[in-house]
Amino acid sequence: MAIDNTFWAFVALILFLILLCYFKVPGMITKALDARAARIRKDLDEARSLKDEAKAQLAEYQRRRQEAETEAREIVEGARREAAGLLQEAKAKSEDYVTRRAAMAELKISQAEADAIAEVRASAVDIAVAAATKIIVDRNAAGQSSRLLDQSIQDVRQQLN
Numbered sequence: 001m002a003i004d005n006t007f008w009a010f011v012a013l014i015l016f017l018i019l020l021c022y023f024k025v026p027g028m029i030t031k032a033l034d035a036r037a038a039r040i041r042k043d044l045d046e047a048r049s050l051k052d053e054a055k056a057q058l059a060e061y062q063r064r065r066q067e068a069e070t071e072a073r074e075i076v077e078g079a080r081r082e083a084a085g086l087l088q089e090a091k092a093k094s095e096d097y098v099t100r101r102a103a104m105a106e107l108k109i110s111q112a113e114a115d116a117i118a119e120v121r122a123s124a125v126d127i128a129v130a131a132a133t134k135i136i137v138d139r140n141a142a143g144q145s146s147r148l149l150d151q152s153i154q155d156v157r158q159q160l161n
Helices: 005-022 025-139 145-160
Strands: none
Touching: 005 025, 025 145
16 A cells, blocks of 8 residues: 555545544634524524614504594694684674664664654754744734743643744
């Protein structure tokens, strides 16, 4: 058998493997790989828990957002109802105000009419008294006419008023 370079390379490989086993390199590699696998597993578990926590927070924020939107809708609807109520109240108050003002105007008009009628009557009485006085004075130019005149004026005034 001839010893060539291949044989010596094979022997060196065997010695290298024995040396590796002597120093327990495969165990150290296994331990390092196991530690790395455990660290990766721990990171994955932590990532899962963070993902679950993020999902829970997202669900909570979405629930809160929906509650806020619902509350905002209720507030807007309440404001609309309140505005409609205020509008109706304002309309009722303005209609009441217009009704009262119209009634006051009608009352003033009727008072003005009554005052005008009374003034016209008073004027008519004064004119009638003056006309009667003149007629009586013209008819009775004598001394008794003054007493008769005063009595006639009194009678006319009593009848006209």
